[in-house]
Structures are given as structure tokens and as C-alpha cells.
Amino acid sequence: MQILTTAAGLQAYTEQARQAGKRVGLVPTMGALHDGHLQLVQAARTDCDEVIVSIFVNPTQFNNAEDFRLYPRVPEADAVLLEPVGCTALFVPSVPEVYPQPAVLRFDFGPLEQVMEGAHRPGHFNGVATVVSKLFHLARPHRAYFGQKDWQQVTVIRQLVADLSFDLEIVTCPTIREPDGLAMSSRNRRLEPVARAAAPLLHQVLQAAAAEVRQGVSPSEVMATAEAALRREPLITPEYFEIADAQTLQPLVDYAAGRDVVLCIAAHLGGVRLIDNLVIAG
Template structure:
């Protein structure tokens, strides 16, 4: 596996690959890799001539400075994991290389920024859009792979690709879960043993909501989710939303003809986790 740390070098390498007719599958990450990331890379390798992974903890998408400081950084472990996968190239740039000047550009994703992650993390998606744009320009992939766990992020990037005419295909991969149902996340590493056990209740709450949706109102389902999580002291629910799967706008009622996203965000201790299921 080739390791590249500068923008200039990654551009040179990917330009050579494209000129030789090779197709590139790209998986952007912030490191602390888990099986979900590796599954994305496996899919990228299967669907393209080679796969490229980036590892960059992007400062512009963090609303909380402490969260950015504590985000797990284990690059040596990540490199060992990637060497055992089908990753052909790792791009691991520095902050100075990716942001030689303070970011001034701001993105507006309309209604997507008024709900859920956009509502509770103002400015977050500008940081996401900025770094993803930079990475797309540098790597120039034919396909880019993202996980469904960050469903709203995927919707934002899809809008970015469409509006700015990036010449690539986005692929949304289903959520990879632990055996007990917890959605795999780099942030899970920060949970204590007790918090890790309680964190499984987020997925159980989503399963409860999915079952109740067949015969209950949205308001009743929201109340049931809130009551389900109340006994767990480590969990502080930030939001549970019933949304249209395409627009991610809140739904007042269930409609059997619609695909619906059940989305949840909560603090488990000091660690913020998100999850979703699509019904």
C-alpha cells in the first residue's frame, strides 16, 4: 500500500492512474478505522480497479473544540488495518496542506441545514462540504463511498456533487453494526464499559419505533422512543426524527407509500452518537 501525505503528490498519482485508464474507488475517513470503513474499502476495491482511503480529522466540521481534541487518532493502527485490506493507497495530509488559509467559503444547503444535524450543529455541513470538495478535486475518484449511518451527510454530499457537477458516482453503503446492534463508529472507542452497554439502546429505540410505525402516529412513536430511553442514565436524547428519506424533512404522519428515515442522535456520557433505520 502506498502512503501519500501531500496534495501535490496525490494529484500526480491519481492523474497517472486515470490517464492509464484505471478506475478509482474512494473512501474518505477521519481515521480510527473499524469494520464499517473496511467494508466500504472492500466494496470500492470490488467495483473499481483500485481503492484509495483518506484519513484526515477535519477541524472545520467540528462545532465543539473539545470533541475535535478528543477525536481518536491512531494512524499507525489504521495503517496496519489498511495493509491487511484491499486498499491500494492511503492519503493522509496535514491540516496545513488542506487548509493553507483559514476557510472563508460557506455553503448553503437550504432545508437540509435546518433539521437534525444541521439544526444542532450549525456550520457543520460547510466544513463537510469544504473538505469533501478538496478531497474530490485531489483524488478525482470515479466512485466515492459513504456509510448510511451519516445519512444526512450523504444527502448533503449528494447535493454538492449534483450542484457542482462533480464527475463521479456516490455510493451509500448500509450501516455495519456490532453483534449487539450498535452502529459502528470511531467515537465508540471513547465509551466506558457501562456507556458502551447503554449505547445499544439507541438501536433498540429505532427498532421499537419501526415496529410502532405500522399502527401508531408519529407523535406516539416519538413519545415511545423518549420513554424507552429515560431509564438509561448515561443517555441524553438530542433528537429523534421521522423524516422523508429523500428530503430528510420531518413528517407529521406515516404514509405506507413513503420510504421513511428514523433518525436519532444522543449523548452517551460525553460522546455524541447518531444512528438511523430506513423503513
């Protein structure tokens, strides 16, 4: 596994791979890797000859300075995990390497970013789109791999790829969960034991809500029940619970035949913000 730290080094690596006729896969991450990330790498290795993993805690997508400061950073441990699962190159740039000057371009994803994460984290998706665009330009992957846990982010990135005509395929892999149902996340390691014990309630609420949706219970009733269940746990401070069209991300008043539905949740537990979702086929 090669370690790359410069944009020029990454470009040279991928150009050589492409000239050799190899398929290149990219797995963008912010590090503090867990089994969910490793599943993305394994999926990329199945499809591609070269698998590049990027580790970069991107400052432009944080609208909370404390969250950025506390985001776990363990690059040496991450590198040990990656090689056995098929990573062929690890890209670990510095902030000045990615942003030699402040980015002034601004992305506007319209209704896709005016709900949920976009509504609660102003500027978040502009930062995501900026860094992902840079990675796509530098790595020139044939495929890029993302987890379903960040459903809204993947939807925004798909729009980015379509609007800017990036010549690559976005692959979404299922959310990987702990045995008790908690979606794997780098932020989970920041949870205190009592908060960690309460955290599986997020997935339990999603599962109960999904069962009601499948029974045809109205979105407003499903949301009321879910929000009440969350409020009964004093360690959880809900931020949002939304029932939306899985493609447009717009909140639903009723269900439409043949349209997938996504249930999305965000909550704070002891100062740690977690998100999760479930997708229900139309």
C-alpha cells in the same frame, strides 16, 4: 499500498491511474478505523482498480473544540488495517496541506441542513462540504463510498455532487453493527464500560420505532414512545429523535405512500455523542 501526504502527490497518483484507464474509488474517513470503514474499502475494491482512503480529522466540521481534541487518532494502526482489504493508496495530509489558507467559501444546503445534525451542530455541514469538495477535486474518483450511519451527511453530499456537477457516483453502504446492535463508530472507543453497556439501547429504540411505523402508528406517537424509552436510561441524554422523509429529511406529520422514511437518533453517553438511523422503504 502507497502513503501520500501532499495534495500534489494525490493528484499525481490519481492522474496516472486515470491515464492508465483505471477506475478510482475514494473512501473519505477521519481515521480510528473499524469494520464499517473496512467494509467501505472492500466495496470500493470490488468496483474499482485503485482504492484511495483518506484519513483527515477535519477541524472545520467540529463545532465542539473538546470533541475535536478528543477524537481518536491512530494513523499507524489504521495503515496496518487497510492494506489487507484492498487499499492501494492512503492519503494522510496535515491541516495546512488541506487548508493552506482559511476557507472563506460558505455552503448553504437549505432545509437539508436545518434539521437534526445541522440544527444541533451549526456549521458542521459547511465543514463537511468544504473538505469533501477538496477531496473530490484532488482525487477525481469515479466513485466515493460512505456509510449509511451518517444518512444526513450522505444526503447533503449527494446534493453537493448534483449542485457542483462532480463527475462521480456516490455509493452508500449499509451500517455495520456490533453483535449487540450498536452502530460501529470511531467514537465508540471513547465509551466507558457502563456507557458502552447502555449504548445498544439506541438501536433497540430505533427497531421498536420502525416496527410501529410499519404498523402505521402516527409519527407523533412513535416519537413519544421512543423518547420515553430513552429517558428511562439515566446514562443516556437524548439530543433528538426524528422521523423524516428519507430524501428531503423534513420531519413527518404523516406518511406518504411510496416515500422512504428515515428514523434518526442522536444522544450523549458519558460525554460521548453517538448517532444512528434506520431507513424504512415506502
